[in-house]
Amino acid sequence: MRAVTVIPGTPNSLRLVDGYPEPPIDEGAVLVQALAVGICGTDHEIIDGHYGEAPPGSAELVIGHESLGRVIEDPTGSLRPGDLVAGVVRHPDPVPCPNCAVGEWDMCSNGQYTEHGIKGLPGFARERWRVDPQYAILLEPALAQVGMLLEPASIVAKAWEHIERIGARAVWRPETVLVTGAGPIGLLAALLACQRGFTVHVLDRSPTGPKPDLVRALGAQYHSEGMAALGFDPDVVLECTGAPSVVLDVMCQAAPNGIVCLTGVSTGGRMIDFDAGALNRELVLENNVVFGSVNANRRHWDLAATALAKADRQWLEALISRRVPVEAYAEAYTPVSGEIKVVLDFA
Structure with missing residues (x-):
């Protein structure tokens, strides 16, 4: 079968392997026919050789962690042939460990821990893959074109769960949410915020393209003028860019008792002068909380599946900028400015 692989730590080793071995049964009882994988910044960093870890005994790593497929067989009886599923990454x-x-x-x-397509487990960018039933998330048939969005949605579902847990420390009636960054994570964060009934604002540096219309279609407000022009202090911030200056700005911008969730990962190596004492004073005196969130467990994947099932299908489909057949894999993994989500299509 065909699979897209890299040699971790070796930049530009991406290739399409024809004749890759079939997934062994010890990977899981559920055999799945791949439909598509989503591509994100993590894949690009692995391709660039910044990180990634091959399975034990192998020099190659099949990449791809945003999965979508149909069940071929499940001898445990948990799933039926033809069921639409996504595989849990971690x-x-x-x-x-205790957790x-x-x-x-x-x-x-x-x-x-291990992660499909990232750390120690083969990924989902192959024509067939296996997974244990506990790591297979059943999706509604109507999500057949967009189910690969479940992985980024699971990250956002976890972020919202933790925001709500932190908010329960006191009487907390948030009204205004700010999302920084209108990539897939940011747009899905805005979707879940709108589903919760909040007044939602999205800040991104792109004044044109599809992002403003996608935000407005949710009933949210789009901003591209910068943090200083917002004119309000949000009760909740989901920071989805990882840009150091934006990270610092949102920590200073939150309302009293505000919660800032950092989901974007900074690359490091960039120095910024800022008043750490003033930031400390503001966080302490206003009872603000800043926390980081990454990855998701089974509960969050299930929450994300429910959120996607409730969302407008056309809106979800509009997040996908390009669908590229696996034969043109190199094109799929070549970034194009202004895109939101690129999908590698196995169907």
Whole structure:
């Protein structure tokens, strides 16, 4: 079968392998026919050689962690042939740590977790893959064109769950949400905020293109003039860019008792002068909370599946900028400015 692989740590080693081995049964009882994989910044960083870890005993890593496929067989009876599924990315560590032991593997404390297409497990950019039933998320048939969005949606679902848990520390009636960045994570964060009934604002540097219309279609407000021009202090901020200057700005912008969730990952190496004392004073005196959130456990994947099922299908489809057949894999993994989500199509 065909699979898209890299040699971790070796820049530009991306290739399409014809004759890649079929997935062995020890990868999981559920055999899945791949339909598509979504492509994100993590894939590009792995291709550039910045990180990534091949499975034990192999020099190659099949990439792809935003999956979508149809069940071929499941001898356990949990799923039926033809069911639409996505595969959970992270698996718990074998020790396990206290969090992994109770299914909270997104909060792994010893770093020995594995992740499909990223760390120690083959990814989903192959024609067939296997997974245990507990890591297979059943999707509604209507999501057949957009189900690969489940992985980024699961990250946002976790972020919202933790925001709501933190908010429960006191009487908290948030009204205004700010999302910084209108990429897939930011737009899905705005979707879940709108589903919760908040007044939602999205800040992105692109004044044109599809992003403003996508935000307005949710009933949210779009801004491209910068943080200083917003004119309000949000109760909740989801920072989805990882841009250091934006990260600092949102920490200073939150309303009293505000919560800032950082989902964007900074590359590092950029120095910014700022008044750390003033930031500390503001966070302390206003009871603000800043926290980071990454990955998701099974509960969050299920929450994300419910959120996508409730969303407008045409809106979700509009997030996908390009669908590229697997034969043109190199084109799919070549970034184009202004795109939101590129999908590698196996169907």
